[in-house]
Amino acid sequence: MEELTKGDGYKVPAAHHPFMRLGLEKLEEFHDEIKDLEATLGDVVKLGSNDTEKKSAKLIKSLRAFEPSITMIGQIKSGKTSLVNAMIGRPDLLPADVNPWTSVVTSLHLNAPLPLDAPTATFQFFSQGEWDHLVENGGRIGELSSRAGADEELEKVREQIAEMREKTKARLGRKFELLLGQKHNYAELTDELVERYVCMGDDFEDLDEEDQQGQFADITKSADLYLSAPAIPMPFCLRDTPGVNDTFMMREQITINALRESRICVVVLSAHQALSSMDMGLIRLISNVKAREVVIFVNRIDELSNPADQVPEIRDSILQTLADNNGPENPEVIFGSAYWANIALSEDLNEIVSDSAEALYNWAEVALDSKTAGMETNELVWHLSGVPALYKALADRIAEGPGAEILTSSRKRALNLVSGVRASNSVVSMRLDGDNVDVMPHGELVTHLDKLEADNLALLNERLDIVFQQFGSRVDQSHKRFLDRALESLLQHLETNGEDQVWQYSPDGLRMLLRTSYQVMRRNVSSTCDQVFQVASTELAETYRTAFGVDVENFTITPPAAPEIPAPVSLGQTIALDLQTSWWKGWWKRRKGYRAFASGFYDLIEAETAPIVDELKVRQANGIRQMAERELTDFMAEQRALLTDISEKSNIGVDDLENIFGIKAQQEREELFDYIFEELSHGAAIDGSAA
Template sequence: MKMEELTKGDGYKVPAAHHPFMRLGLEKLDQFHDEIADLEATLADVVRLGGQEAEKKSTKLIKQLRTFEPSVTMIGQIKSGKTSLVNAMIGRPALLPADVNPWTSVVTSLHLNAPLPPDSPTASFQFFSQGEWDHLVENGGRIGELSARAGADEELEKVREQIAAMREKTKARLGRKFELLLGQKHNYAELTDELVERYVCMGDDFEDMEDEDQQGQFADITKSADVYLTAPSIPMPLCLRDTPGVNDTFMMREQITINALRDSRICVVVLSAHQALSSMDMGLIRLIANVKSREVIIFVNRIDELSNPAEQVPEIRESILKTLADHNGPEDPELIFGSAYWANIALSEDLNDIVAESAEAMFNWAEVALDAGTAGMQTNELVWHLSGVPALYAALAERVVEGPGAEVLAASRKRARNLVGGVRASNSMVSMRMDGDQVEVMPADQLMAHLDKLEADNTKFLNDRLDIVFQRFGSRVDQSHKRFLDRALESLLQHLETNGEDQIWQYSPDGLRMLLRTSYQVMRRDVASTCDQVFASAAADLAETYRSAFGVSVENFSITPPAAPEIPAPVSLGQTIALDLQTSWWKGWWKRRKGYRAFASGFYDLIEAETSPIVDELKIRQAEGIRKMAEAELREFLAEQRSTLSDISAKSTLGASDLKDIFGITAQQEREELFDYIYDELSDGAPEKAGEVT
C-alpha cells in the first residue's frame, strides 16, 4: 500500500496535523463551533444597543466562549499504547514519549487551539513540592503508609529500598540543584521534542549517556506538564490530558490520575486488545465506576497485533462487558476498537513502513469495518478510518456537545439575556428622561447599600441551606462507613469460627463504595435543588430592585438565574485500599495474626484507618469544594447585576444633552425591534422567568 502524498502548491508537503482526513468524526464540534459563532454575533449586536458598559460585558462573554476548553482525561494500562493514541489524535506521532520509564508520574495536558497572549509560554513543567517528595521518599507514598499501618515490615523495607535507589539516581542527575528545583515551574516559549523528553521521559541508562544527552533529566521530579499546540483539524479549543496510569508500585500514579479525572468531565479508558480487562485493571474499573457511564469511552487499542481481529474483537467486547458487569463498572459504556499504530502509519509518508503482520490484521479487520460510506476514500484515509480514531473523535464530540458544551452555551445565553434586559431597562429610563418625563431614581448610595444587603442575605440563605445538605450527607456517610465496618468484622469472625486461622479470608470493599456513591448522588441532587432555589430567589430580589430603584416598566424583561454548578464525580472512591490488595501483601498480613482477638482488633483498626481518608475526602474536602463553586456562581451573578444597576444609576444623573449620543442607534423603533430580535435569539426556547419587571 502506498500513501497518497498530499501537496499544496509546488512541492509543499502538508504537515500531518493538516491532513483533511483528520476532520473525520469531528462534525458535531464543527456544528457546535457554528453555534458559538452565532452567539458571538448576537452579542456584537448587544454592543450596538448598549454603549461602553454593554461592550465591556459582551466582550467578556465572547472571550469566555472563545476560551471554553473542555477536557478529556486519558487513563489506561501501562503499555496499552495510550500515549501513542494521543499523539495520533493530534497529528504529532512523535510528540509525547510513548516508552516512559515506570517511575515517571507526569500528567501531560495538551491544550489544543487555546487562545494565548503573545508572551505566554507554549510549554510549562511543574515539579513536585518538597512536601510531596518527602511523602514519597520518607513514607513510601500510599503503599508505604499501608504497609506501615499493617505492620508489613518486609514489604515496607522493599518499598524503602526502591525509593532509596530512585532518590540516589535523581540526586546524581540533578546534583545540588535538586532541592532548589522542588516546587518550581519551568516555562518555555518554544516547544521541542527534546524538551518534552527532558521532563517527561525517563532514560533507563542515564550513567551511560553523553553529557549533551538530556533525556529524562527532570522526569523524576516532574509532576505535570502543560503543552500548548495548534491542531488545525479541531475547530475549537480542547484539552487532552494524558495520565501515567494507575498500576504502579507506590500508587503515585493513582492519586495523580484521580486528581486529573476530577478536573475532567469525559474519560477515555485505553486498554490493550491482548489484555482487555485483567485482574491488574481492577483499579481502572474502580475509578471509572464513579464517573457517569455516559462520560466513559473505552478504546481497545492494539488490535493490529491480533491474528484475526474480525473474529476476536466480538469476543473481546463480550469479555470486557462481562468483567465490568461482574465488578460494578459502568453500564453499557461505548466501546471502540482500533489501533494507534495504524493511525500513526496513516500520518506517515509511506504506508509501506507498516509491519507485515499488522498489514495482514488490517486487511482482516477491513472486511468487517468498511462499508459503502468508505468507498470513495483514499488509502491513507481508509487506514485512518480503520484505526478507530475517527470513531473516538465522534464519540468525544458528541459528549462535549451534549455535556459541557451545552452547559456553557446555556449559561452564556442566560447571562446575555440578563445583559440585554439590563440594557433595555437602561434604554427605557433614558428614553423617558429624553421625552421629558420625571423618573424617580433610588440614590446611588442607597442602591449600593440595598445590593450589599441583597448579596449578604442570599449568600447566607445559600450557606444555611448547604449546611443542612452537607450535615445530612455527612450523617449518611458515617452511617454507611460504620455499617460496612461492622458487617466486615462480623464476616471475619464468622470465617474464623468456621474455617479457623489457616484459611485466608477475603472481603470486597465494593459494598462500601456503592453505599458512599449513593449518598454522594443524593447530596448532588440536594445541592442542585438548593442552588436552583437560592439563585431563583436572588433573581426575584434583583427584579424587584429594578422596579423599586428606577420605577420603569420594561417590556419582555426578566432576570434569569444561573444554573447550579456541575458537581465533580466522586472519583476518590476508586482509591486503592487494603482490602483491594488480595495478593501476597494481604496474605502476609493474615499470617502475622495469632488469635481471634488479634484478627478482629487489627482488622477493624486497619480498615477504619484505610477508609477514613476516603470518607473525609467526601465529607470535608469535596463538600467544601462544592460550597465554593456554588458561592462563586452566586457571587458572579450578583456582581454582573450590580454592574448593570450601577450603570443605569449613573445614566440617571446625566444631562439631557449627554444622553443623546450614548447609544449607537438613535431611532427608538429600530432599537425596540432589535431588542426583541436579540432576546428571541438568546431565549433558545421558553425563557426562564424567575423574576420579572412589569
C-alpha cells in the same frame, strides 16, 4: 471506494491531513453555535455604554477560552500515549516508552488562545513535601505497610525508593533539592524538550547536560503543552496520565486528581489483555464517573491474528467483566489501533509491518461499508484505526455535556445583560421624552443590593448546611455499617475456618453505599441552588421595578444554572482490602488469636477508609459549596453593575443624555433590542429542550 491492496504506497502530504476531521462534525456544529452567539454578543455591544461593551467582551472571551478536557487513563503498555500522539497528528511528540518511575500528567492544550508572551511548554516539579512523602513514607503503599506492621514489605519499598533517589541525585547533582517545587517555562516546544522532562534514557552519563534525555523525568509532576491542531475546530485539552498500577500508588493518586479536572474519560485497554483482575483499579476509578462520560478504546487490534472474529469476543468479555464488578453500565466500546493511525499519518504506508497489514485487511472486511466508498488509502487506514469513531464519541459528549452547559450559561448571562441594558434604555427614553423618572437614590440602591446579596448568600449556606449535614450523617452511618458487617464476617470466618485460611472481603459495598449517598447529595445541592438562585433573580427583577419604576416589555432576570458537581473519583482509591495478594496474606499470618484479628482489622480498615470518607465530607463538600457561592456572587455582581449603571444614567442631565444617545440612535436601539432578544431567547429555548 479505492481498493485497499498490499504494496499500494500512498504519499501523504507533510502538511495538514484533511481526513483528520473525520468524526469531528458535531464539534464543528457546536463551534458554529459558539460563533453565532459571539456575533449576537457583538451586536449587544452596540446597545449601551462602555460597561456593556466590557461585559459583552468578557462573555465573548469566556466562550473563546472554553476548553473541555478529556482525561486518558489506562493500562501500562496499552499504547495510550501513541493513541494521544495520533489524535493530535504528532506521532513522535510524547515518548511512548517511559521509565517505571515516571508519573507525569501531560496536558495537551489544543488551539488554546494564548497571549503573545505566554510559554508554549510548562513543566511543574514535585514539591519538597510531595517528594518527602514518597521518600520517607513510601507513598500510599508505604503508609499502608507501616500501618499494618508489614515491615518486610515496607523495607522493600524503601530500598526501591532509595535506588530511585540515588539515580535522581546522580543525574541532577546539587541542583536536585533546588529544583523541587519549581516550574520551567519554554517559548518553543520541541520533541527533544518533552523527552527531557517526560522520558527516561539509560545513557545519560554519556550525553551533554543540555541534551540529556529524561534529565528531569523523576521529579516532573505535570507538563502543560500548547499546540496548534488545524483539524480540530475548537480548543480542547487531552490529558495523558500515567498508568495506575505502579509500585507506590503515586500514579493512582495523580490520575484521580486528573479525573477531577475532566468531565470526559477515555479508558485505553490493550486487545491482548482487555480487562483482567490486574485492572480492578481502572474499574474502580471509572465506576465513579457517569457512564455517559466514559469511553473505552480497545487499542492494538493490529496485533490480533483475526480481529474480525476476535473483536466481538473481546467486547463481550469487557462488558461482562464490568457488569461483574459494578463498573459503568453500557459504556461505549471502540476498537482500533494507534499504530494504524500513526501509519496513516506517515509519509509511506508501505512502512506497515506484514502481520499488521494482514490484520488490517481482515478488519477491513467487517469495518468498511458504503460510507467509506471513495476514500483514498490513507483515509481508509485512518478510518480503520478507530480514531474517527473515538473523536465522534468525544465530540458528541462535549457538545451534549459541557458544551451545551456553556452555551446555556452564556445565553442566560447575555439575556440578563440585554434585559438590564433595556431597562436602562427605557429610563433614558422616558427622560428624553420629558417624563419625570422617580428613582431610588444611588446610596440607597447600593445598600439594598448589599443586603440582597448577603441575605441570599446566607439563605444558600443555611440550606447547604442542611444538605451537607444530612450527607455527612449518611456517610458516617454507611462507614460504620460497613466496618461492623466486615468485622462480623471476619469473626464468622474465624469461627468456621480457623486462623489458617485467609479471609477475603470486598470493600466495593462501602463504595456503593458512599456513591449512593453522594448522588443524593448531588441532587439536593442542585435543587437547593435552583431554589435560591430563583429567589435571587425574582428579588433582582423586583428591584428594577421598585428602584426605577420602569415596566419593560420582555423584561426578565434569568437565574444561573446550578454548578456541575464533580464525580466522587476518590472512591476509586485503592485500600487494603483491595490488595488480595501476598501483602494481605502476610498481614493475616502475623495475627494470632481472634481478638488480635478483630482489633487489628477494625483499626486498619478504619484508618484506610477514613481519608476517603473525609475527602467526601470535607474537601469535596467545601469545594461544592465554594462553586455554588461563586455562581451566586458572580450573578449578583453582574446585576449590581447593570443596576448601578441605570442609577448613574438617571442622574445625567437631559442635554447630556441627548449628546450621548440622541433621539434617532435611541429608536434604532429599540429595534436592535427586539432582534437580539429574539435571537438569544430562541437559542435558550433550544438549550432547554435539549436538556
